[in-house]
Amino acid sequence: MSDDAAPDLRASDADRERVAEILRDALAEGRLVMEEFEERLEAAYTARTYGELAPLTRDLPGAGAVAPAPVSFSKAPVGDGGWADRITGGAGSSTGAVAILSGFERKGRWTAPKRFSCFAFMGGGVIDLRDADFADREVEIVCVAVMGGLQIVVPPGVEVVVRGIGVMGAFEHPADGGPPAPGAPRVVVGGFAFWGGVGVERKLPRAERQRLKERRRQEKLERRESRHELRRARRAERHELDPARRAGRWDKQRERERYRGGEH
Known part of the structure; x- marks a missing residue:
């Protein structure tokens, strides 16, 4: 479904993040100046619908495009955002990957199959399940x-079981992420590593990391403003006390002058 056909359709965090990525690329390529980038990025993260997102990239090339083109959003029916919506029960969009003296990546919005096989010889690969179905x-x-x-890479709440064998190599277990989330899938990692390694780590999805970063930045600004407000209050208090202090010093000076002049 295109952005023109459904401008009132609610946008997801993944949609907002895709627009943010296009804006970052445009800034790096010199298509946007910093002021334009900051204005559009703020608008992207506060947008609620496709109609609000589409104008932000209409004059920019999409990811991987070579000529400017409007961004089109394809969207499946939206559920409640829980794990039940991400377990599709269908076929995977990619069943394997190979890296020989090279690398590969599976990340973003893709469907992990029931069995995914990957091979790396003097190369590397990344299987990112944070935004995957x-x-x-x-x-x-x-x-x-x-x-x-x-x-x-797996998101928090996903149970991970590592069963791989390493010979002069290793299969690294992820950090304990606590009990699995209700309805979350289970990921079983197996295979063989020879003079190589397979690592598993837990990370928040990019949109959640961005929200956390923004919240921390806002909290930092609020703390800074509180400190400034406290300093202003203390300065005002000192300003109110200064006339009385000056009057007290003036009285003491007059007393000293009278004493020296024999008025005592």
Whole structure:
């Protein structure tokens, strides 16, 4: 569905982040000056509908485009945003990847299949599941790393089981993320690593990290404003006391002068 066909359709965090990425690329390429970038980025993160997002990139090329073109948004029916909406029960959009003296990435909005196989020989790869849908409640990722490395990124709440074997290599377990979230999928990591490694780490999705960063920045600004307000109050208090202090010093000076002049 295009942005012109459904301008009132609610935008998701992933949609806002896609627009932010296009704006960052445009800034890096010199298409936007910093002031324009900041204005559009703020508008992107506060936009609620596609109609509000579309004008922000209409005069910019989309991701990977070579000529300016309006951004078109494709959207499936929106659910409640929980794990149930991300377990599709269908086929995966990618079932495997190979990196030989090179690298690969699977990230963004994609569907992880029930079994994903990957191979890295003197190369590396990244399988990012933070924004992915899942074809099944249990997804198996089979990794073979020979003098190479593979990295798997999962969001908090996903249960991870690591069963791989390392020979002069290693399968790293993720940090404990607490109990699995209700309805979250289970990711089983297996395979073989020879003079290589397979790592699993937990990270917040990019949109959540951005919201957390913005919230911390706002809290920092509020604390700074509170300190400034306290300083202003103290200065005002000192200003109110100064006339009385000056009057007291003037009286003491007159007393000293009278004493020296024999008026005592």
